[in-house]
Amino acid sequence: xxxxxxxxxxxxxxxxxxxxxxxxxxxxxQSMAPAAAERLSQMVQEIMNEPETREKFEANRLIPxxxxxxxxxxxxxxxxxxxxxxxxxxxxxx
Numbered sequence: 001x002x003x004x005x006x007x008x009x010x011x012x013x014x015x016x017x018x019x020x021x022x023x024x025x026x027x028x029x030q031s032m033a034p035a036a037a038e039r040l041s042q043m044v045q046e047i048m049n050e051p052e053t054r055e056k057f058e059a060n061r062l063i064p065x066x067x068x069x070x071x072x073x074x075x076x077x078x079x080x081x082x083x084x085x086x087x088x089x090x091x092x093x094x
Contacts, residue, residue, distance in 0.1 A: 004061055018082060020044055023065075041069060 048066035
């Protein structure tokens with residue numbers, strides 16, 4: 001449960017086999033040189049670990065997290081796998 005709304009049940013507690021949360025990520029062009037992409041990733045990780053950055057996130061009730069590109073890709077894959085059937089079942093047409 002969210003620390004901001006501990007009395008509100010999660011989706012799973014409500015009987016839905018789903019998990020949902022808001023998140024932000026930084027994407028770079030696929031054409032970016034691997035060395036440049038790695039350096040950018042390292043810089044973001046360093047910034048996210050700075051106490052001042054963490055304090056700013058937490059002051060806005062956000063959980064500061066930094067992930068590798070591999071971890072982010074896995075998270076996106078899992079997120080799509082979870083939500084694609086829900087969207088398809090809704091009948092939504094883009």
